[in-house]
Amino acid sequence: MKNLLIASTALVMTAGVAAADVSVSGNGRMGIAYNSTDANTMSFTSRIRASIAMSGVHDAVAAKTGQSGSIYISGAFGRITMGDVSGAAESVVGDLHGVGMTGVGDFNEMSYLSNSDRPAMRYDYTSGDMTLAVSSDNPGAGSPAYSVAVGYSTGMYAVGLGYENAGATDHVIGFGSITMSDMTFKAIYGSASGGDTQYGVSVSGAVGDMGVSAFYVDSTIVGGASYGLGGSYDLGGGAKLVGGVAHTDTGAGQTRADFGVSFTF
Amino acid sequence: MKNLLIASTALVMTAGVAAADVSVSGNGRMGIAYNSTDANTMSFTSRIRASIAMSGVHDAVAAKTGQSGSIYISGAFGRITMGDVSGAAESVVGDLHGVGMTGVGDFNEMSYLSNSDRPAMRYDYTSGDMTLAVSSDNPGAGSPAYSVAVGYSTGMYAVGLGYENAGATDHVIGFGSITMSDMTFKAIYGSASGGDTQYGVSVSGAVGDMGVSAFYVDSTIVGGASYGLGGSYDLGGGAKLVGGVAHTDTGAGQTRADFGVSFTF
Amino acid sequence: MKNLLIASTALVMTAGVAAADVSVSGNGRMGIAYNSTDANTMSFTSRIRASIAMSGVHDAVAAKTGQSGSIYISGAFGRITMGDVSGAAESVVGDLHGVGMTGVGDFNEMSYLSNSDRPAMRYDYTSGDMTLAVSSDNPGAGSPAYSVAVGYSTGMYAVGLGYENAGATDHVIGFGSITMSDMTFKAIYGSASGGDTQYGVSVSGAVGDMGVSAFYVDSTIVGGASYGLGGSYDLGGGAKLVGGVAHTDTGAGQTRADFGVSFTF
Numbered sequence: 001m002k003n004l005l006i007a008s009t010a011l012v013m014t015a016g017v018a019a020a021d022v023s024v025s026g027n028g029r030m031g032i033a034y035n036s037t038d039a040n041t042m043s044f045t046s047r048i049r050a051s052i053a054m055s056g057v058h059d060a061v062a063a064k065t066g067q068s069g070s071i072y073i074s075g076a077f078g079r080i081t082m083g084d085v086s087g088a089a090e091s092v093v094g095d096l097h098g099v100g101m102t103g104v105g106d107f108n109e110m111s112y113l114s115n116s117d118r119p120a121m122r123y124d125y126t127s128g129d130m131t132l133a134v135s136s137d138n139p140g141a142g143s144p145a146y147s148v149a150v151g152y153s154t155g156m157y158a159v160g161l162g163y164e165n166a167g168a169t170d171h172v173i174g175f176g177s178i179t180m181s182d183m184t185f186k187a188i189y190g191s192a193s194g195g196d197t198q199y200g201v202s203v204s205g206a207v208g209d210m211g212v213s214a215f216y217v218d219s220t221i222v223g224g225a226s227y228g229l230g231g232s233y234d235l236g237g238g239a240k241l242v243g244g245v246a247h248t249d250t251g252a253g254q255t256r257a258d259f260g261v262s263f264t265f
Numbered sequence: 266m267k268n269l270l271i272a273s274t275a276l277v278m279t280a281g282v283a284a285a286d287v288s289v290s291g292n293g294r295m296g297i298a299y300n301s302t303d304a305n306t307m308s309f310t311s312r313i314r315a316s317i318a319m320s321g322v323h324d325a326v327a328a329k330t331g332q333s334g335s336i337y338i339s340g341a342f343g344r345i346t347m348g349d350v351s352g353a354a355e356s357v358v359g360d361l362h363g364v365g366m367t368g369v370g371d372f373n374e375m376s377y378l379s380n381s382d383r384p385a386m387r388y389d390y391t392s393g394d395m396t397l398a399v400s401s402d403n404p405g406a407g408s409p410a411y412s413v414a415v416g417y418s419t420g421m422y423a424v425g426l427g428y429e430n431a432g433a434t435d436h437v438i439g440f441g442s443i444t445m446s447d448m449t450f451k452a453i454y455g456s457a458s459g460g461d462t463q464y465g466v467s468v469s470g471a472v473g474d475m476g477v478s479a480f481y482v483d484s485t486i487v488g489g490a491s492y493g494l495g496g497s498y499d500l501g502g503g504a505k506l507v508g509g510v511a512h513t514d515t516g517a518g519q520t521r522a523d524f525g526v527s528f529t530f
Numbered sequence: 531m532k533n534l535l536i537a538s539t540a541l542v543m544t545a546g547v548a549a550a551d552v553s554v555s556g557n558g559r560m561g562i563a564y565n566s567t568d569a570n571t572m573s574f575t576s577r578i579r580a581s582i583a584m585s586g587v588h589d590a591v592a593a594k595t596g597q598s599g600s601i602y603i604s605g606a607f608g609r610i611t612m613g614d615v616s617g618a619a620e621s622v623v624g625d626l627h628g629v630g631m632t633g634v635g636d637f638n639e640m641s642y643l644s645n646s647d648r649p650a651m652r653y654d655y656t657s658g659d660m661t662l663a664v665s666s667d668n669p670g671a672g673s674p675a676y677s678v679a680v681g682y683s684t685g686m687y688a689v690g691l692g693y694e695n696a697g698a699t700d701h702v703i704g705f706g707s708i709t710m711s712d713m714t715f716k717a718i719y720g721s722a723s724g725g726d727t728q729y730g731v732s733v734s735g736a737v738g739d740m741g742v743s744a745f746y747v748d749s750t751i752v753g754g755a756s757y758g759l760g761g762s763y764d765l766g767g768g769a770k771l772v773g774g775v776a777h778t779d780t781g782a783g784q785t786r787a788d789f790g791v792s793f794t795f
């Protein structure tokens with residue numbers, strides 16, 4: 001991606017004209033995966049994705065295609081994004097740190113109301129260390145999820161609080177994180193109307209070329225606890241050895257693991 | 266698109282070799298839409314498209330991927346295009362001017378016989394102000410639509426006449442247009458075997474950064490009249506504010522509108 | 531493709547940084563096809579494909595998107611490829627030479643066991659004129675096909691032998707080829723457990739801008755013999771006139787033919 005972007009930027013400059021930038025980037029992975037509940041527990045896994053990013057000179061217009069697409073316009077008023085975008089609460093609070101090459105089940109992800117009706121729209125405004133976000137899922141679907149969230153972040157600490165509503169359901173979720181010596185610790189607690197709660201803690205960090213991450217989450221929404229541990233080793237040039245293992249005791253229980261090489265281009 | 270095309274052209278020249286050009290371009294839009302017949306009349310609308318155009322040095326070979334694809338070879342003999350291409354009559358006569366960011370129902374589009382069986386093939390020959398086009402839909406489908414059309418265009422005036430046949434159905438359609446002071450007025454009249462007729466008028470123009478377009482069309486083929494009005498404001502850098510409203514009295518009637526920002530990259 | 535690749539490589543060098551390369555290439559074709567068993571025997575055929583190739587600096591990482599995708603990592607240890615890849619036997623022994631613009635039925639292709647469960651993985655090791663390949667289809671599918679093959683190639687001669695197993699079925703297949711005066715002759719013989727055999731011969735070559743290819747194959751697996759003849763003429767700039775005709779006596783028999791222009795970008 002970098003080189004094509006450089007190429008186009010340089011040529012726009014030499015030509016002295018205002019033009020849009022188009023850049024192509026991608027990522028891929030190859031490896032093996034284990035799933036305790038599959039008939040054949042071991043399988044191969046590979047994926048290659050290319051995405052084309054386009055940006056204009058009119059003070060920030062960008063679009064991204066590929067697996068999902070979104071488009072935004074921004075300026076002193078903030079930024080309005082539309083498409084396959086997260087709701088305000090998910091945008092500010094987010095998920096616990098994930099593990100593995102494929103996410104091994106993505107059990108680290110929290111439940112949000114604002115994930116169903118696309119295209120969604122989100123407005124973000126940042127002033128110094130403060131971020132405000134407001135979002136709505138597509139009103140064309142009927143009873144779309146609305147959300148508002150605020151975040152505060154310094155280099156070392158970050159906190160955020162979000163609220164979501166969809167029909168008769170409310171959801172309040174907040175997080176706090178602290179980063180010390182290249183290690184980030186994060187805690188999330190969410191409470192939905194009807195008495196459902198979800199909470200968890202995670203850590204992610206790097207020591208030289210090594211990376212490590214781990215999480216524990218418990219949720220009455222998905223009906224149980226899950227935990228995972230992962231590691232990586234940077235091979236350089238955009239390639240990484242990555243592996244992880246995770247277990248959930250929801251349903252009949254499931255253990256998943258993966259190992260392989262991930263690439264960014 | 267421009268910059269990548271420039272980049273590749275420049276480097277081919279410095280390298281002194283004959284090679285094909287590959288360029289990536291795109292467009293996008295974000296906004297809101299209204300449809301009087303939807304259960305939820307208001308909805309978000311967004312779209313991002315990237316297309317890859319490839320052209321060769323052999324005196325005009327081009328291909329385009331993305332939403333639709335076509336490929337052509339051209340020379341002194343004219344141009345043969347195959348793929349997702351319009352028939353000869355539609356290519357020369359075309360549609361009335363459209364309105365809005367999304368087309369708000371595309372009620373400005375005329376009915377043509379040559380739109381069903383792809384890949385289609387069209388031959389175009391241009392000599393001075395004259396254009397001749399001949400086309401066939403895919404014969405593999407059985408009873409494909411055939412079409413022939415001629416057009417004449419000066420800077421100020423343009424006229425064209427097309428004929429289509431598909432099985433037992435014939436269709437003759439013609440247009441005339443005049444451009445004065447950056448405003449283009451267009452009228453189309455079509456008559457199909459069985460007594461069906463379609464006709465309409467439209468106008469499109471620009472005053473500085475402002476754009477305006479409007480159309481009125483009546484057709485026994487779709488069973489009623491439709492009309493629309495749209496406007497735009499050029500924000501520069503490939504971005505435009507665009508909006509439109511259109512109504513059709515076909516069926517139970519429908520009113521649609523949209524407003525938003527469109528981008529080209 | 532060449533020019534974008536050149537562009538990015540050049541800029542990486544001038545910038546003095548290690549970065550991944552992203553290049554876009556494509557191919558297309560347009561023409562007519564004949565199939566004796568279709569209700570309408572004549573049809574148009576056209577296709578345009580773009581693919582994005584990404585490669586990294588970590589001594590060979592490449593990915594390809596488009597119709598199919600694969601990704602590999604290589605070094606002194608050899609190359610491991612995963613995704614939409616052929617099994618070892620098919621990789622080394624391959625098919626007979628094909629004919630026509632579209633392959634006109636691909637009757638020149640041999641039957642292999644390793645073609646069903648993706649993503650597959652293959653390991654290749656090359657030392658001088660020798661190639662060793664080992665592969666497995668996705669074990670997640672249950673009873674995946676395994677394969678091992680060896681090849682030996684000089685400029686003039688090439689031979690190879692492959693073995694495949696999938697559940698209770700074994701398959702041994704080998705080839706020999708000789709290249710003289712820009713003409714390559716190839717013979718393949720395969721034998722599967724249960725008494726099935728497949729064998730064939732083919733030739734492909736060029737005389738100046740002209741190309742010619744032909745094959746004959748007989749197989750108890752597909753239940754009959756097939757043969758074909760094709761030719762091409764290089765128009766330059768990546769464009770070629772290509773045509774072919776092929777017949778199979780399997781089933782009720784079928785004759786296919788095509789003619790048109792193919793392009794690479």
